[in-house]
Amino acid sequence: MIDQNEALLDQLEQIRTKAIAELEPVTTMAELEEWDIRYLGRNRGELKNIAAVMPKLTKDGRRAVGQKMNAVKSELESHLKARREEIRQKELLATLEKERIDVTMPGRHLPVGHMHPLTRTIQEVTDVFMKMGFQVVQGPEVETDYYNFQALNIPADHPSRDMQDTFWIVPGELLLRTQTSPMQIRVMKQTRPPVRAVVPGKVFRNEAIDATHEAQFHQIEGLLIDDQCTMATLKGCLQTFARELYGEGRQVRFRASYFPFTEPSAEMDISCGECNGKGCRVCKYTGWVELLGCGMVHPKVLREVGYDPKKYRGFAFGMGVERIALAKYGINEIRLFTSNDLRFLRQF
Numbered sequence: 001m002i003d004q005n006e007a008l009l010d011q012l013e014q015i016r017t018k019a020i021a022e023l024e025p026v027t028t029m030a031e032l033e034e035w036d037i038r039y040l041g042r043n044r045g046e047l048k049n050i051a052a053v054m055p056k057l058t059k060d061g062r063r064a065v066g067q068k069m070n071a072v073k074s075e076l077e078s079h080l081k082a083r084r085e086e087i088r089q090k091e092l093l094a095t096l097e098k099e100r101i102d103v104t105m106p107g108r109h110l111p112v113g114h115m116h117p118l119t120r121t122i123q124e125v126t127d128v129f130m131k132m133g134f135q136v137v138q139g140p141e142v143e144t145d146y147y148n149f150q151a152l153n154i155p156a157d158h159p160s161r162d163m164q165d166t167f168w169i170v171p172g173e174l175l176l177r178t179q180t181s182p183m184q185i186r187v188m189k190q191t192r193p194p195v196r197a198v199v200p201g202k203v204f205r206n207e208a209i210d211a212t213h214e215a216q217f218h219q220i221e222g223l224l225i226d227d228q229c230t231m232a233t234l235k236g237c238l239q240t241f242a243r244e245l246y247g248e249g250r251q252v253r254f255r256a257s258y259f260p261f262t263e264p265s266a267e268m269d270i271s272c273g274e275c276n277g278k279g280c281r282v283c284k285y286t287g288w289v290e291l292l293g294c295g296m297v298h299p300k301v302l303r304e305v306g307y308d309p310k311k312y313r314g315f316a317f318g319m320g321v322e323r324i325a326l327a328k329y330g331i332n333e334i335r336l337f338t339s340n341d342l343r344f345l346r347q348f
C-alpha cells in the first residue's frame with residue numbers, strides 16, 4: 001500500500017512539473033483553455049484521474065495524496081489565473097494598437113444634398129412674412145368647386161373661370177386647386193380676426209406647357225384681416241416684403257388690375273434687378289418685372305365667411321414661386337425645376 005501511495009505522490013509531482021512546463025509556451029486564450037481542460041478539467045483532467053482512485057486508498061494514504069493533490073491543484077490554478085490575466089492584457093494592448101485612430105487624418109468626404117431652389121424660395125418668402133407676424137398654413141390640393149371658385153366670388157357662369165383651365169376630378173364638384181386662394185376661405189372660416197396667414201402650395205392648371213408655363217406650379221397666398229386695414233397697409237406690407245427679399249435698392253410699383261375676390265385689385269412690379277430699371281431682355285425693356293397680384297378682400301368674400309365688411313377689412317396677395325425663382329436665379333426655362341437634372345440642381 002505504501003508503494004501505491006508513493007507512486008501516486010510521484011505521479012502528482014510529475015503532473016505538476018509537466019503542467020508548468022507546458023504552460024510556458026502558451027500565448028493565447030484558446031491554448032490556455034486547452035491546458036486548463038487537460039490538467040484541471042472536471043471530467044477528464046489529469047488530477048481528476050488520480051482523484052478517481054483515492055477511495056481505494058487507506059486513510060493515511062488518502063490524507064497524504066489528498067494534501068499533495070490540493071497543493072498541486074491550487075498551484076496550477078494560481079498559474080492559470082496569472083497567465084490568463086497576462087494574456088488578456090496582451091490582447092487588449094494589441095487591440096488598442098490595431099484600432100488606434102489617427103485624428104489628424106483627413107476625413108472621408110460624403111456627398112451632401114441641399115434644398116431644391118423652389119423649396120428654398122418658398123422658405124425665403126415665408127420667412128419674411130413670418131417676421132411680420134404672419135403664420136404659415138397649408139391646405140388640400142384637391143378642392144371643392146365651392147372653395148376654389150364660388151366662395152371667392154367666382155360663380156359657375158363667371159368669365160374668369162375661362163382664365164383658369166381646370167383639372168376636374170368630379171366635373172363641377174371636385175378639382176385640383178387652380179390657386180392657393182381657397183385657403184383664404186378655409187382660414188377665415190376657422191378663425192376670427194385678426195388674421196395673418198401665408199399659404200405656400202402646389203396648384204394645377206390644364207395648360208399647354210412651354211418655357212414659362214407648367215401644368216403644376218407653386219403659389220404663395222397671403223391674407224391679412226383686421227378692423228383697420230387699408231390699401232396703404234397693403235402697400236406698406238408688400239413693399240417691405242419686396243425689399244426684404246430683393247434688397248433695399250429695389251423700387252416697387254402698383255398697377256390697377258382685376259381679380260374676382262379683391263376690390264380694388266392691383267399687380268405689384270419690382271424694378272428689374274438685371275438692368276436696375278434701365279430696360280433689358282429680362283424685363284422686356286420696361287425696367288419692371290411682375291412680382292405678385294394683390295388687392296383688398298372683396299366684401300362679398302368677407303360676407304361669405306361670416307365677417308361683417310363694415311367692421312373688418314383686409315388684403316390678400318398671391319405670387320408664383322417659379323416666377324420669383326426664375327427672376328432671382330436668372331433661369332429662363334421653368335421646366336428645369338422638375339426635370340430632376342442634377343447638373344441643374346447642383347448649381348444652387
Ligand SMILES: [Zn+2]
Nearest residue numbers: 272275280283
Ligand atoms: Zn431689365
